[in-house]
Every structure is written in C-alpha cells, then in structure tokens.
Amino acid sequence: MKLFAAAADAVGRRTLEGDWAGRTTAQLLEILTQQYPNLARLAPVLSVAVNREYAPADRVLADGDEVALIPPVSGGADDPEPPLFAITTEPLSADEIAARVTNPHSGATLVFVGTVREWTRGRRTVYLEYEAYPEMAVAQMEQIGREIAERWPGARTAIVHRVGRLEIGEASVVIAVATPHRADAFEACRHAIERLKQIVPIWKKEVWEDGEAWVGSQIGPDWMHQPLKE
Structure with a gap:
C-alpha cells in the first residue's frame, strides 16, 4: 500500500505491507485507523x-x-501529437506547454499558470512543497x-504539475487549452483547474516562518513532522 502527504505523516511511513484481500475499502480503513491512531484523525477525509x-x-x-490512501487534494491514440499530462520536478515553461495544444483548428489558446504566493490569510509562506501519486495523477x-x-x-488540453520544493513566485502548475x-x-480552462x-492526487505543504502543514488535512500539528520510515 502507498501513502502520501498527511496520510504518510500520520502513519510514519510511505508504504505498508499487509494481506487485505477479501476486505472492502471501508473495512481496510477501519483496520488501519485502529492500528494507527493518528490516521484516525484524518479518516473522515x-x-x-x-x-x-x-x-x-x-x-x-x-x-x-495496488492500493493507496489519498488525502484530500490541495488525447487519443490516433493523435499524432497528443496533449501533455505530466508530473515533473523541473521548472515549467508556459510557452512550451501551450505549444503542445495549439493547432490549425484552434482559434484561441488559453494558458493558466499557478504560482507560489508569499502571503496567505495574513501568514507569510517561506516555500511550498508538493507531493503527488504520479501514476494516478x-x-x-x-x-x-x-x-x-x-x-x-475540438478542444485540446495539456496539464503539467511540478512537485518538490517550490520557491515564492515559481510556477506550480500550467494548464493550456486550445479551442x-x-x-x-x-470555460474549459476553468473546468480543468477546478477538476484538478x-x-x-497532488498535495501541498505550506512552510511558514513558524511552522508547516499539509493544506486541507484538517488535522493537528503534534505528530505531523516525525521522520518517515523507509
């Protein structure tokens, strides 16, 4: 089993071994929350x-x-140049991603770039850390x-999200839609970012001057930063 973001922090490791064949996913969650009390706080989400x-x-x-615990998340085969969907650790280029969707049939290409902001609700962010379940993402x-x-x-879409440590002002996601x-x-670009x-399954950890937390986890800070076991 794979664990990510706040779920991995709650258990203290990123993988678990077990024989859960024949159990439902609801029963699996019940078993895990009994074994890992910190996970019980996260179970509702x-x-x-x-x-x-x-x-x-x-x-x-x-x-x-292949089973994974998912915390809440902060082209066709005949197409000669399919839209790009990817998770990467490299800096993002809006121009390169837009070029993947622009085509002779499109009259408009819209690009959304999500960037790391410094201030959120009056609290200063030092940097962000993104994690993903790449294959499922x-x-x-x-x-x-x-x-x-x-x-x-007639719409063509490309979505690329960066993971790892991102500094203030860096692009975390680029979505390009040509129609x-x-x-x-x-409308399509708005649909893409809302559905994303x-x-x-991509998670964001906000790191402030006085602490850090996974966004959307709705859990306390006491156990969140213990080292993960390999």
Whole structure:
C-alpha cells in the first residue's frame, strides 16, 4: 500500500505491507485507523485508490491490487501529437506547454499558470512543497482532458504539475487549452483547474516562518513532522 502527504505523516511511513484481500475499502480503513491512531484523525477525509482509480467503500480488494490512501487534494491514440499530462520536478515553461495544444483548428489558446504566493490569510509562506501519486495523477489528468474534449468539441488540453520544493513566485502548475472559439477556451480552462483540485492526487505543504502543514488535512500539528520510515 502507498501513502502520501498527511496520510504518510500520520502513519510514519510511505508504504505498508499487509494481506487485505477479501476486505472492502471501508473495512481496510477501519483496520488501519485502529492500528494507527493518528490516521484516525484524518479518516473522515481519506479516499482509497485501487489500481490508480478512486474506489467506493464497498470495493472488495483482491490479491495484487495496488492500493493507496489519498488525502484530500490541495488525447487519443490516433493523435499524432497528443496533449501533455505530466508530473515533473523541473521548472515549467508556459510557452512550451501551450505549444503542445495549439493547432490549425484552434482559434484561441488559453494558458493558466499557478504560482507560489508569499502571503496567505495574513501568514507569510517561506516555500511550498508538493507531493503527488504520479501514476494516478497522470491518469486523472487524462480523464480531465477527456471531459473537456467531450464537453467542448475540438478542444485540446495539456496539464503539467511540478512537485518538490517550490520557491515564492515559481510556477506550480500550467494548464493550456486550445479551442476553436475563445469563450470555450475560458470555460474549459476553468473546468480543468477546478477538476484538478478535486480529483488529482497532488498535495501541498505550506512552510511558514513558524511552522508547516499539509493544506486541507484538517488535522493537528503534534505528530505531523516525525521522520518517515523507509
């Protein structure tokens, strides 16, 4: 089992071994919260992913399933140049990502760049740290691309998110959408960023001058910063 962000902090490690075949995901959560009291505080907002897809509470686990605990998250085969969906540790270039979606059929290309801001609710941020479940994150980004293509015919989408330590002013995410008409580009790009925040397993830790916390975890700070076991 893989654990990320606040869930990994709660357990004190990033992987767990166990035989959960025949159990439902709800039963799995119950077992884990009994074994790891710190995880119980996070349980109401946890999701379970099975084989890189969100799983319902009654999903029965089988041998060989890839299971992950997911805290709340802060192109077709015939396309010769498919849209780009990626997780990277490298600095992002809005121009390069926009170039992946611009095509002769598009009348508008809209680019959204999310950057690290210094002040949030009166508190100064020193830097941010992003973590992702890369394989599932890319799969969910691809789903967003399919949603956009179905809702806005002719749209092409690229989403690239950076992980690791990001300094103030650096780009954390770039979304580029190209559509035949400009109104669709604005609507599709907004859909992309909102859905990314809802379903893509990427987490943000805010590091301040006087502390740090995973955004959206709704948990106390006492146990959050213990070293993780390998």
